[in-house]
Amino acid sequence: MFDRMMNLTRHVSLRQLQVFEAIARLKSFTKAADELYLTQPTVSTQIKRLTDVIGLPLFEQIGRQVHLTDTGRELETAVKDVFGVLDRFEMKVADIKGLKQGYLRLCVITTAKYFAPEVLGRFCQRYAGVDVSLKVTNRDSVIERLIGNKDDLYILGQNPDRDIDLVTRPFAPNPLYVIANRDHPLARERQIPLERLAEEYFIMREPGSGIRDYVLKTFNEAGLRPRVRMELGSNEAIKHAIYGQLGISILSLHTLIQETAHSQLTILDVQGFPLERQWSVAYAKGKELSVVANAFLTFLDEESAQLRKQLDKTYSRLSRRRENGGGSVI
Template sequence: MATSAPTKLEDKNISNYLVRHLTLRQIQVFEAVARYQSFTKAADALYLTQPTVSTQIKSFQESLDVSLYEQIGRNIYLTEVGEQVAFACREILDNLSNLEIKINDFKGKRKGRLRITAVTSAKYFLPLALGEFVKSYPEIELEFTVCNRDTLLKRIEENLDDLYIMGQKPPSSLDVVDIPFTPNPLVLIAHQDHPLVGQRNIPLSEIAKQPILMREIGSGTRSAVEDKFSQAGLKLNVRLTLESTETIKQAVFAHLGIAVVPMHSVYLDGAKGPISILDVEGFPLEKELNIVYPTGKSLSIIASAFLDLLQQKGAQYFQQPRE
């Protein structure tokens, strides 16, 4: 009975082949290209020249003997196998980073890298928590990314960071550890001269008539607001879609409409600022921030220490109303 010829990967004995032919530098470079989806940005991040990055990626792809990406113009798109290779490279680099942290800790040095991604609601307190944390770990490298919910969920799937701070519960389809952290109420705001300011228990039907400023599609705040009005059988009168809470607050100040924002973002302006919180039925929307990381992820000493800080006293860094 005839047997099929071995594939190229079988012929090379893939596990031993990769150990002999791949280098850690190639793994690092490909992970950076996959993360930034750009040769130029990867080169900048690694302090390499773009020709060096191109050479490393060419050798890496030839060693694997598979197509890892497509380049259309200046854009890089990973193939299906490229996504898998990028995930594996990320795990290798994470394990090496964790080993480096443990060795430094053994030597009495507190070095390492901490990567945090958070939704915009968290950006009002997280820098304060990080500032406190680096007093104990002054030599660590920090990466702090702020994005909307959809982008954050994608980053979790790609295992890009150590910890994630998100405003709504992650979907049940995502296998993660979810730690409820602190309340994150959403409030309706208007310019202090708006006719609704000072009214009590304003009906949602009245709010639905007002021009409203909304976050972009994919934002957790937008999803929460749309769900609230949809449940009441009401359609929002969206005037503008904007991509940051601060831009929305500026638009409210310019009398362009009302908006829903995290209560903590209003506190930064002080109690006597130009923006007022409206008293609306069903508001504030009671939400909370959650600390999330993939199930089975081995947190580094640095990430575990920062998680402990957030659980113990992180909520104290939320801004309170100022007179």
């Protein structure tokens, strides 16, 4: 047994274990390669070397699905323990150094990319010795990373619908508005019923998006179904489709912060809108936060007022109406 343990410590690298953990969590060699910024042949090579050292297969592939073998499940448990020890050591070192040095890993849902880099920039200006990483992805991927404890903190637009034990702290509003081209006929209407809105072509985010699920839930609760014309993978693509008058959409007001006074977009006056949501910062219950992570939580509370001001200005630019009830005058 001792000789076998020595063989593992000599011939198994942390990189191989990292690759293994990603495949086990994502159940895909391709997704693991994307997450780790590696080529798929590199991922396959790392797993082959790890399998050769252990002497038993770690994965089996049934159709397109990757499954852990019994040996793979045992290794998964061991790897989580190893990475947990290393994470705790890293946090202890950061605590000893204080805020003169440190590292913050932040993962946010796609819509948060419109404010998260600026918030991180101001945080780094205050704490010049802190390095940060920012991962931007859709809601489902954020949850997968949270379950895998891949980051320090996570910014979400709504709590996960899965049974996950989390600590969440709301820090800023995240209102959802109906957005259209300013030349759209509904731009001249007030207090538009949701039933009327359901007659229009909608442009939606892809499956896995939190806003998509929330919008569909809103329509379902009213006994309605939106007429989905197309599904797009980013808010920027949706905005460009609205520029081209391909339909309307429901977006977070944060996605419109960069729109100028000459924007082709406008906010429609729809009954029951905005849909009020909150941005929350989350982490797994029981997770030991570093000094840097705790400092960022405090900093987010301070940033709340600034984010509210940005939203107020954006709404003012995109919702002005002509006195005669006509379209937007932005």
